[in-house]
Amino acid sequence: MTIAKTFLTALKKQWLAERTRCQSCGMPLIYDAHRRTGQPYCSYCHDGAGFVSDMRLADMRARVDELLRRRRASALVRFYMYWRLATLRRWRTRRESGPG
Ligand SMILES: [Zn+2]
Numbered sequence: 480m481t482i483a484k485t486f487l488t489a490l491k492k493q494w495l496a497e498r499t500r501c502q503s504c505g506m507p508l509i510y511d512a513h514r515r516t517g518q519p520y521c522s523y524c525h526d527g528a529g530f531v532s533d534m535r536l537a538d539m540r541a542r543v544d545e546l547l548r549r550r551r552a553s554a555l556v557r558f559y560m561y562w563r564l565a566t567l568r569r570w571r572t573r574r575e576s577g578p579g
Pocket of ligand 1: 501502503504505506520521522523524525
């Protein structure tokens with residue numbers, strides 16, 4: 480029962496982190512000490528008036544991957560974040576032309 484409880488606690492924490500990720504860099508907002516309430520972006524990405532740096536999705540992917548490498552994250556985690564970044568609000572843009 481203890482293992483199950485530990486697992487559920489970890490799962491709940493992960494779920495909470497998933498639904499409160501910064502919608503620009505993907506960092507769980509629970510880790511942002513300077514987070515502003517009602518703001519979907521972390522304080523490193525957005526200062527309340529606008530984005531701190533003008534980036535494209537590819538730039539953000541490179542930045543996040545570099546960070547994960549330094550933290551010795553597994554290839555699976557790095558791949559997950561590579562995919563996850565594209566689903567965030569800042570990068571979900573409607574294309575004017577093309578299929579889909
Ligand atoms: Zn961010």
